[in-house]
Every structure is written in C-alpha cells, then in structure tokens.
Amino acid sequence: MNLIWQAYLRNRGAIIQDGRVVDYGHNAAELESTRSATVVSDLSHFGLIQFSGEDAQSFLQGQLSCDVNQVNASAALYGGYCNPKGRLLASFLIWSQSSSNGGGYVMQLPAELGLGIQKRLAMYVLRAKVKLGDTSDIQIRLGVAGDDAEALVRKNLGQIPASRLGVIQGESASIIRLAQNRFELVVAPEKAPAIWEGLSKDAIPVGASCWDWLEIKAGIPIITPATQEQFVPQMANLEAIGGVSFQKGCYPGQEIVARSQYLGKIKRRMYLANIRPRVSENPVEAGDELFGADMGEQSIGMVVNASPSPDGGFDVLAVIQTSSVEAAVVHWKSLAGPSLEVTPLPYPLS
Template sequence: MNNWNQLLTQEQETLTTTQLATGFVAPVTDQGLIAFTGEESASFLHNQLTNDVEHLGLGDVRLAGYCSPKGRMLASFLMWRSEESIFLQLPRAIQPAIQKRLQMFILRAKTKPADATEQFVTLAVGGGEAEAVLQTWFDVLPAKPFSKIDHPLGTVLRVADAFGAPRYLWLASPETASTVAPVLKDRLLVGGNQAWRLSEIHAGVPQVGAGTQEQFVPQMVNFELLGGVNFKKGCYPGQEIVARSQYLGKLKRRTALASIADAAAVPGAEVFSPADPEQPCGMVVNTAPNGAGGVDALVEMKLEALEAGDVRFGSATGPALQFKPLPYVLDKLDV
C-alpha cells in the first residue's frame, strides 16, 4: 500500500524556514538504515564509532561518527537501538560502501549488519505545531532531544530542536503511514528531503556524505558539541587524533550556519576569505534550498575567517556568506 506516498510525496514543495518553524511533515527518502543484530553488536560498534554504544539505552538516541585511522570522518550516523538491533541512519548514497567496510572488521564478532531501509517509512515532523499533531496518536512523546519512545504505531525519535521547537522522526510501517498521512497533510505543511535537510542545517547538525568523506575531524563540524563524541570511551579508528585535537587545542576550524545566494553551492564546494584569496578557507558541509533562490548551509572554515566575517563562495570575489546564529554555543578550541 502506497497511500502515504500518494498523499505526502506528491505534495512536496520547497519550504522556507518560516514555514518550517510553523509546522511541517516530510517523508525522508534519502537516508539509509543499517541494523546490527547479534549479542556482540554493541561491543563491536563501540570499538568502531566515536560515541558510546555499550551504554546506549532503549530510550536513547545519539549521534556517532565513523573515522579513518587519520581521524577524518567517513560517515556520521544517527544511532538508536531496539531490543534486538542497533540502528545506524546515514545517507543512502554512501550506505552500501560504509556497511561493507564495517562488515570487513567484524571478523568473529557475533553481529550481523543488514540493510533495514525498506522496513520503515520515515516521516519527519517539526515546527511549532509538531507536538500537538503527534499527540493525535501518541499520549507521550520523547521529553528531550536525542531520546525516543517505542509504540505500537512505530518508533518516534526526538532529534535536535530547530526554530525553537521539537523535531521528530517517526519510523512507521507503510500501513500506519498510509493511515496517518491524511491527518498530517491536513494539519501540516508538506515538504520532502529538502525540508528535512533545511531543518537539520538550522539545528546545526552536520551530515557527512559522498562529497565530504575524509574531510573533517569531528570537532571541525561541531560534532562533539552535539554529543557525537565520547572522550571517555575506549579506542576506535582515529581516536588518538580526535582526542589530541580536543585536549591540545590544535583545531583551528569550526562550522557555521550561513545563507549563500547561489543555488550551485553543494557539499564539498570551497569557500574563500578575501584576506587570503589564493587558497580556500573552508568547505561546504551540507546545503538545502531555502526558497529564496539560494541555499542555507553548514560551512566548515578557519576560525580566523569566521571571526573576520567576510567569507565568499567559490572564490574570493564570489557571493558573500550571510551568517546566521546556530542554536548552540560555538566554543572555540584555540587554547
């Protein structure tokens, strides 16, 4: 049954931040899902990822990174668990390669990864009206960001807030999605992957994809500020470099939120400072159309360029980035 697809996907439009802040629903179709099942799944992933997996509770949602031995991020995940499995959500475009790479290191560990993308319909719900609309079906919703509930109608993850309001991912069966779609469409503005990505950007949550793999140490994209790095856990690939960046103050780069008046801005594109026009000062991490002809973006850059406030897309004479406030404090590491 694809009534949910007919009722929601075909109604998608490019939503603005003002519309997102009011209330939106968006089928998320560009994200993949890997399920690790087996009694040693937690210990295996704990030794591979930047965050604590062994103490991941049934009510927890966490960000986690997967790094190369040089500490550069190969992928970023949204992570949660059920009684049977640990789930890693990541861009669908890089899922097969990342799943294959993780599987290479399983060896004798009692865990098995599987593509779980098609098991669920993933509906993003956010903005000021989100909570009231979801209470149509759920008496209790996750009380704080990065927590979840399990319910007969599916799993509801509360992720980082944006626009001063909660955001949720509802993982439902196709049958449930078909049942609830008319109400969601009637009470919320309907978007698609663009709406979800734009809300993620305004929540300050980066995602490593095909254009940015192996470009960033986690702190460069503010990952530890979002709880995506646990500095007390044991070793994982790249751990020494990630820890050194944190404690020795060698990181001189952060990620900012900005609007770019150029629809051609894509992840992996470079930005420049007029003070040093010959070499890039940073890189675009994520973008989404903002409904005004350009994009809103998370952009990683040198702290000195960010502090100067004059950063250009594409070249030192390109469109100027219009910086916007992040929803969290951008601590510096230049001690």
C-alpha cells in the same frame, strides 16, 4: 525507498526522484510552510543499517566516535565513523530498537553512503557475534516539525519523549525527539499510511529539501559523498551535539580526534551561514570550496550541507578556518564569489 510506500506517496502528489521526495508540486510554498507552519516529511532519502547479535554493542563501541553504551531503548545519539586518520566517513543518528522490530541498533545515514559504510564495517566483524543488514525498506521514517509538532505527534501516537534525543518505543511507531519542535517517527510499512493520513490532516506534506533545511538550521552536519574524509569530528561540531566521547576506549581515528581536542585549538569549525548566488550561477552544493582575502587563492573551508532558504539564497553549514571568519569576508567558490553571511548556531561551541 519501499516501493509500496513510494506508490502511496505518489498517489498523494509526491514527486519522487532517486528515492527522494522532491516536493508535492509547490516547492517554494512548502519551504515557506516549513518555516512558519507544521510540516510532515518522508525521510526515505536516509538509509538504515541494523546491527544485531550479542556483540553488537561492544563492536559498535570500538568503531564509532559516540559512546554507544549510552544508547538504549529510551535514548538515541548522534555520532561519527572515521577513517584511521580521524576523518569522517559518515555522520549518523543511532538508536536501539525493541525485539519486536528485530532488536539491536539502527544507524541512520544518507542512503547513498549506506552500502559502502555497511561493507566497510562488516570487514571488522571478524569473530564478533554481529550481523549487519540494510533495513531501509523495512521501516518507514517520517519527520514532523513545527510549533504544533508536539501536540500533533501526541494526538496521533499518544505519547512523546520528554527530552532531546529521547525515544519512545510504541506499538504503532518508535518516536525520536530531535528537538523541542521536531520529531522522527519510525513506522512499520503496513502502519505508515494510516499514520501519514492522521498527520497530514494538520501538517503540510513537504519535500526532502525542506527537512534538509531544518537539519541545517539545527546545526546537524550530514556527511555526504562530496565531503567524506574532509573533516575530523570537531571541525563539524560533532562533539557539540553529543556525537563524540572523549572518555571511551579506542575506535578508528580516536588518537587523532583526542589529540585535536587536547593538544591544540581546532583551527576550523562549522558555521551556519547564508549564500546568495547570482542568477547566472549554479546552486550551492556540499563540497564547494570557500575563500578569503587573508589566504589569497588558498581554500579556507568547504560547504558541508546546503539547502534553499525561505529568505532567499541558500542556507549552509560550512567548515571554515576560524581566523578567516574573524579577519575577513568569506566568499563562495572564489575571491570574486558571493560572500557568506554568518549567523549564530543554535548551540554553543567550546
């Protein structure tokens, strides 16, 4: 996290641990506000990798699951980076940026994965004219969400993208529309305080876990160290949110990803659910295994992401064997553990 920005947020009541805003002293109230009001959140818990140089587009096209040719000054994409076995090493949001901000492409992913993914991708640059750099502290990212988010962003920045994953590169900030009522602003550090002040007049500042909850409810998978190399992209519904292209050329794991799509039904899919642990039990976390009576002691799935729910317990994204969801109650951690209440995702699955 940018140290000057960190000091600024602390002066406004933020409790920060390991570069992540925990909350502003009112965790439960902030979570309820995220459901019912308009909120603003610092997104420094995500890292940024910048790719610049004349071969940046072709290099990324040969490494990532999404069609990088569709990423331009006005359009962002979700995507995945796989190992040769087609298992996700990272999921991300990628956009291009104006030359005034250094040009090239920016990949946003969890900060704890940034250095490792950057080093791995750098191994494959070879003779390509591409430079990779960590720009996490050079650009401040703010999230705005809620019924009044569109009006609030327009009020403070003058314009907004019209469509989902649309981008506007403005003088004060780049604006990415994540959903109808959810936006990300990418801001230069020197401009961030003024924009934060303007937004926080009408939006409630909330911690990173509140933004995590919004991502979960939107069905956006975020691969973390606990879930690296566990899922092919379709298991995490990445193709359903535009993160996989089946028309582009090769990339690591592409043959397995394509075979999973065309030569058989995906046996595991990502579901949205709620889990209510007992008071004596630990919180639900990414990487926790799931079980069902139909498979006995054999795991039938894994939690991808989890966050406290304003309705109680934890809302989760979980990859689960589809036959088990249809045939049996799914349990957290063991057959004796709390059951999952599966709810509809906000997008269809093929």
